[in-house]
Amino acid sequence: MTDFVEIVDVGPRDGLQSQSALLDIDTKLEFIECLIDAGVRRIEVASFVNPKRVPQMADVDELVSRLQKRKGVQYIGLVLNRRGFDRAVQSGIDQINCTTVASETFCQRNQGSSVDDMFRIIAEIVNEAQSAKQFVGVTIAASFGCPFEGEISPHRVARMARQFADLGVDEIALADTIGVAVPTDVGRLLDLVVPEVGKIPLRVHFHNTRSTGVANAFAAIQAGVRIIDASCGGVGGCPFAPGATGNVATEDILYMLERMGVETGISIEKIIATAKWLEGPLGAPVPAMVSRAGLFPPVAAA
Ligand code: MG
Numbered sequence: 635m636t637d638f639v640e641i642v643d644v645g646p647r648d649g650l651q652s653q654s655a656l657l658d659i660d661t662k663l664e665f666i667e668c669l670i671d672a673g674v675r676r677i678e679v680a681s682f683v684n685p686k687r688v689p690q691m692a693d694v695d696e697l698v699s700r701l702q703k704r705k706g707v708q709y710i711g712l713v714l715n716r717r718g719f720d721r722a723v724q725s726g727i728d729q730i731n732c733t734t735v736a737s738e739t740f741c742q743r744n745q746g747s748s749v750d751d752m753f754r755i756i757a758e759i760v761n762e763a764q765s766a767k768q769f770v771g772v773t774i775a776a777s778f779g780c781p782f783e784g785e786i787s788p789h790r791v792a793r794m795a796r797q798f799a800d801l802g803v804d805e806i807a808l809a810d811t812i813g814v815a816v817p818t819d820v821g822r823l824l825d826l827v828v829p830e831v832g833k834i835p836l837r838v839h840f841h842n843t844r845s846t847g848v849a850n851a852f853a854a855i856q857a858g859v860r861i862i863d864a865s866c867g868g869v870g871g872c873p874f875a876p877g878a879t880g881n882v883a884t885e886d887i888l889y890m891l892e893r894m895g896v897e898t899g900i901s902i903e904k905i906i907a908t909a910k911w912l913e914g915p916l917g918a919p920v921p922a923m924v925s926r927a928g929l930f931p932p933v934a935a936a
């Protein structure tokens with residue numbers, strides 16, 4: 635199998651936003667530089683949200699202004715509303731990712747808007763972004779289940795994906811925000827979504843809350859997806875989703891892909907080293923399995 639899968643490292647955003655340790659800007663920049671050095675080419679670095687609700691993201695305007703421009707490297711910022719979009723544009727971020735939610739209750743709690751209102755807000759943002767030739771993608775959070783409403787109909791998610799595809803967005807991401815999906819859910823949802831989005835690239839975002847993250851990533855690849863979110867060390871969560879834990883770990887995904895013969899352009903050794911380094915600023919061990927267990931075959935001690 636020769637193939638390429640793009641890993642988007644979401645550690646500096648999703649990874650850090652629910653940590654009790656607040657990292658300063660210099661430490662965040664060092665984290666991002668380590669990821670670039672490891673070969674990561676798309677990094678989610680910011681969420682332009684109310685700093686009172688997410689203090690870990692309070693410094694993102696300055697953070698983005700201090701990012702090094704590097705050839706081939708794209709930085710992504712999340713926006714949840716109009717104000718966030720204006721801040722994102724002002725910051726000069728490379729790629730904008732609008733977020734909505736598949737369930738009404740979670741949408742109200744996470745975004746403070748109904749699903750229909752979010753669609754109208756995103757349609758307006760996408761329109762402006764397109765006029766400015768700005769990359770704009772959309773994430774549908776809680777695509778596989780909602781912490782308040784439970785099961786989410788895959789047909790509902792497919793309809794939403796179709797609406798965003800019709801807007802001509804640059805990418806559509808399906809997020810298992812609370813880590814409830816199993817691989818057959820992933821296959822079933824993608825079977826419905828793929829025909830709805832035409833040539834628009836699909837991206838998937840899994841949390842390893844119930845230990846199904848790597849299996850779900852595999853199912854997504856089998857279904858044709860070639861862009862996968864992961865976070866170095868497997869850190870992460872969602873401040874507004876009860877019980878949500880870490881993103882699927884970049885090194886755990888890389889281990890699987892390397893052994894499958896799939897290219898990513900990323901050094902697993904450097905990601906493990908970055909995860910180990912990150913334990914310092916976070917003051918806690920990272921949850922990634924591969925960072926704990928080590929690589930295989932083992933490298934002989936010098
Ligand atoms: Mg997430």
